[in-house]
Amino acid sequence: MTGRFAVIVWLCLSASVLATPAHALSDPSEMLPNPAQESRAEAVGSQLRCLVCQNESIEDSGADLAKDLRHIVRQRVVAGDSDQQIMDWMVARYGNFVRLSPPFNALTALLWASPLVAVLLAAGVVVAARRARPTLPKPLDSEEQARLRHLLET
Amino acid sequence: MNRRALLLAPLGVALLAGGGFWEMLAGMRKGTFNPRGVPSPLIGKRIPAFSLPGFSDTDLVTGKPLLVNFFASWCVPCVEEHPVLMDLKEQNIPVWGIAYKDKPAATDMFIARHGDPYFRLARDEPGRVAIDWGTTGVPETFLVDGQGIIRWHFALPLTPETVDEELMPLWRKVA
DSSP: OHHHHHHHHHHHHHHHHHHSOOOSTTOGGGSOSSHHHHHHHHHHHTTBBOTTTSSSBTTTOOOHHHHHHHHHHHHHHHHTOOHHHHHHHHHHHHOGGGBSSOOOSTTTHHHHHHHHHHHHHHHHHHHHHHHHSOOOOOOOOHHHHHHHHHHHHO | OOHHHHHTHHHHHHHHHHHHHHHHHHHHHHTSOOTTOOOOTTTTSBOOOOBOSSOBHHHHOOSSOEEEEEEOTTOHHHHHHHHHHHHHHHTTOOEEEEEESOOHHHHHHHHHHHOOOOSEEEEESSOHHHHHTTOOSSSEEEEEOTTSBEEEEEOSOOOHHHIIIIIHHHHHHHO
């Protein structure tokens, strides 16, 4: 009984560990005392790419530069900047690459449209495949049947 | 178009993608493709305002072009790049150094050991000015023209090839 209980507890614990996003911001001294401001800073930070590790947000990254950028985000949140202002501040220095979700513009149009393009291409392939399917010959009409019978008999 | 040809379409797409990746990897080996070479939004803009122990942004506007090199004594690629900077000094190209997140004593020791390629040296110990320049590490080099406009940015250690093929043609244009 206790053994089974231990297994269940263990499973629950490991599931909770797997389910929580790994935030590098584990050092409480980095966090803002105001929870509303802290959660805003985390939301903005999770949209910013860590430029050292590239596929992590600055909130998730352990890199030194990411730590500095987290600090700047928090400073600007406290200073009363809007999310957009903080984003613009980062883009002015690092370009749109710093944004984990790129904006829609002429350069990224193909990127954003790619799911639609893929669906359209697939639809095109399906239509083309249908057209290419050989159609069954029409059944023989009575005249042809008569001729067939004649040929078979002679 | 028959159906069998259509079945080959995914294979064609895979081949195309594979070819693209191959090209990227080959370029990385040859140095013609840099996955970190994201174009800096600062190109064509004035240098960011800053004031550091050593020099400030106004000092960089000299009426003549110059290079700004972010480096650190703890940075291994900086050692690799160092002879190239010494060569630039030989060619009378002023390189203004900014030591990034480095203790002054360590920077001084680095320069004493490898030689001093720098026209002037500033110290960015907190690393905050480097963020305004949009750097993501060290070494990084900027070409600033006589009016203080950033003309070129290179986010890898300079090599003799980069200097000859990329930097010098631009340098001659702005000089």
